[in-house]
Amino acid sequence: MAAQEPLTIPGEPKLSGRIREAANRDALGHAAILSGRGDLPAAARFMAAAFQCRGADKPCGSCPDCRKVGKGIHPDVTVVEDPDHKNIAVDVLRGVASSASVLPNEGRRKVYIFPDANVLDGKAQNVLLKVIEDGPSHAAFIFCAENSAVLLPTIRSRTAEWKLSPAAAAGADSRAVQMCEILCGGRAEDLAAFCAELENSKISREELKLLLSDARDLLASGLAACYGAAGEGLAARLAERAGRRRLSAWAEVLGRYIRQCSYNVGAGHLTGALAVELAE
Ligand SMILES: [Zn+2]
Secondary structure, eight states: OOOOOOOOBTTBHHHHHHHHHHHHTTOOOSEEEEESSSOHHHHHHHHHHHHHOOSSSSSOSOSHHHHHHHHTOOTTEEEOOOTTSSSOOHHHHHHHHHHHTSOOSSSSSEEEEESOGGGOOHHHHHHHHHHHHHSOTTEEEEEEESSGGGSOHHHHTTSEEEEOOHHHHTTOOHHHHHHHHHHHHTOHHHHHHHHHHHHHTTOOHHHHHHHHHHHHHHHHHHHHHHTTOOOOHHHHHHHHHTHHHHHHHHHHHHHHHHHHTTSSOOHHHHHHHHHHHHHO
8 A cells, every 4th residue: 555645534634633633642531522514424533543543643544543443343433323213322321331441452442432412312411421520541432513512511511622614514515505596496396306316326424414504504594684684696596586484494304304314314215305395
């Protein structure tokens, strides 16, 4: 293999540098929140590798630990999900707490990634709070959330927050703009064709989530224009052609689908249902 580029989180060179700098000082702490609208899963992998890396510049991307984290097969990096329930069951978290107390198999730390903190309710977070407070020093927790406010203040106060910059996502999805233009046009068949195309492109749930979040932001700017905010271009057109009621209804539908993207539902299934709901 050729010499590797230094690892970075896509679109986040600055944040990558800051995480790297903290990792090299062994100052990543016990718990981290990755928030914002960029590629949170990639950021979580990057940070998990930084926790585990045995290279000089962490994450080096080439030591056995970094490679295993990259492939998603590191035995001491656990992605905590509960596909059977809407929220992660408390039992699953008790399992996390007891496994965290066991020494790592081969890594430097036992790392637990929560890919979507929205599915941690108050009870679940309180179970985790105890482990964060009193758990063994080898345990590390990474929470991903578009908005860190979904975590209890007691957890946030014990956790370093790393924000992905919105600039990284800006302009990322021209398809979100296209989707809003189509909504603006008001032709159900165009919307169905657009969603079918998304399905055919084998869009991943994460990509779909970002696309829908961008689209929802655009609808919000249209809504703001309805309420008198200076809007131009698409925002103004949305305000003029769709109006307040439809914009907020669409934003609500998108919000629901954004949340669904966090569960184990195929993106193809979601895009099909989305076309129907938005057309209603
Ligand atoms: Zn490494």
